[in-house]
Amino acid sequence: MRNRFRPQAAKTIVHGSKNPGQRRERMKKVNIRELAQVLNISVATVSKALRDSHEISAETKKKVVEMAALLNYTPNPHASSLRKKNSKTIGVILPKVADNFFSLAINGIQSIAESKGYHLLIYLSHDKFINEKLIVADCGSGRVDGILISISGDTETAEHLRQLNEENIPIVFFDRDFDGFDTARVITNDRECGYMAGKHLVEKGMQRPVFLSISSSLPICKERAEGFEQAIRESGIVASPAYQPVLYCEGSDEAIFEQIKTIISQQDGPDAVVASVEKIALQVYMACQELGIHIPAALKVIAFSTLETAPILNPSLTTITQPAFEIGKTAAEILFKGIEKKNFDLKGEKIILPSRLIERASTQ
Amino acid sequence: MRNRFRPQAAKTIVHGSKNPGQRRERMKKVNIRELAQVLNISVATVSKALRDSHEISAETKKKVVEMAALLNYTPNPHASSLRKKNSKTIGVILPKVADNFFSLAINGIQSIAESKGYHLLIYLSHDKFINEKLIVADCGSGRVDGILISISGDTETAEHLRQLNEENIPIVFFDRDFDGFDTARVITNDRECGYMAGKHLVEKGMQRPVFLSISSSLPICKERAEGFEQAIRESGIVASPAYQPVLYCEGSDEAIFEQIKTIISQQDGPDAVVASVEKIALQVYMACQELGIHIPAALKVIAFSTLETAPILNPSLTTITQPAFEIGKTAAEILFKGIEKKNFDLKGEKIILPSRLIERASTQ
């Protein structure tokens, strides 16, 4: 293992150095008592002065703040959290971070959190309920003041969330919500967009357009698929008996890739596909490249995606683009309402930020 | 504002509901004392039992664990952190999250953190030193047990990091390091790759290849640029007086885009460019598309990038691809050595994980 690396600087040898025993003992960080001692005032006064309490004289405040800066004092967040019963932290639970949508959403969330002086604890469920459950449990007991979650693909119960609700920790869904749990959700108009995608392909004269879904339980996929199916039904396409408007690709990335190749290369296969998520779109492109299937001549492609590179793909990709940043931002804003206003009720809040279809060469 | 939204479910009204005063008071989470009380044993025993201490009988342990599960007890992390003086949390400071490199790096970091039972606090500096400084200060006083940082583009001092070092919080650089601060760093072979890029273009017969840098101070850019220049020098290209092998694009995204357009469209402009970072590559493609410059016929392009879509771009993009996941993973592994082994010295640790040049159509 080690020989993969090429250390370029010799490792400094410190064992047996001059000052044994003082290395690595976490250096005594100055605490509020010491700060008070130096100033010859009480800790209570210091504490209040630092929090800019009105019951402290301007003069004292100044002295305290200056000395704090001088001694590089910063309050211990754990002590403070323990006492105040809040953490100034929110938990963000995502299926993955490698999807551009989630990167953008994190930016939106971060922009709000930063302005509120909150910290962001990020968790990845890797799209597995089993992980999500552990993570949610970890967020309990005051570790976070609120949770923003995009549910995993195979979550089928909300018991874990209910648990947290017991503790009165506000939860907001963003993008991927869960029907069986009533709390605020910030999502996009998935059904409508599925319909738009279907309509767009029908208008292009497609006869066997197929929606490639990754989950039959995930609301975003279900909604998109249903909207799509409705468009197909309304179109009056005379279906051959073998034609299925919605197909499922499940399993590992490799498995999905194989399924896609099978689907698009078969006799009487689709003449157009809708990728339900970004990953599927890339795999369709890769598959077409590998199999020599021409987009859009032999296969038209639309993808639900926020891919920045959509306009410069070969060919450029028609997308239904979610307002990812805004979704993250809005979800965070609502969460903070729930955190700050003790009597703000998140139940029933449902905000829908619309996505847009951007036509490019892949459906020309 | 509100009318952009379409609430689909009526908002449940709870004001003045049956049980006033108990709503939204954070419900009394059961704590260790209550758990002990219920079991008729001491808190010390409960604490030890839950931590699987050897000085507790198997029988007692079982009882405790079962009751804890039943009452849904989870220890308060702040109390525990305060007492134990650790947080089981590491801070990750990134310039941004929208670059694919950092998404992948986070995955690598997360994979290690998860296996160690650590939490991940993520901070975005937006590539500004002023933010970075605040963030680093925030990480002090025990909020995190260690820091993974990819330095911002305009950081020119390490005072803020030194401050943390006083507290003996281990710090590991990944990808973007800072020369003036001695700690572990996990980077890639930037100079060598710059050289490879230059060599590759020279071999293709290019006469005026240009390296597009985004910073003259950021080590990764400097190294890449220097390697590139060396390749050009060695190539024996007879430079016209106007030819500059390294050009800088700085400012906002829009400003950079304009600069790029100017550079590639000018008389005797470059016949090839190397994009120092992912963002520049996309902008070069966009610019070429807009200006009708053909890649690779009129302009060859190489990019330092981990873009997944590189193979399906138009044309497919020759990249120098960093092992982003491994860099994150390795950095986290080293950090944990620093956290766990009190006498492990991070100074002088320097691990270089090589990138690879992958030739595609943009330099054909």
Add this chain to the structure above:
DNA sequence: CTGAAAGCGCTAACAT
């Protein structure tokens, strides 16, 4: 306006 003191929930040293 300032200070003394209680205690948030937990862990660990020190009994028993």
Add this chain to the structure above:
DNA sequence: ATGTTAGCGCTTTCAG
């Protein structure tokens, strides 16, 4: 093997 107790560093009544 189990229990008692003293804090970790801070905030917050409550008194002065």
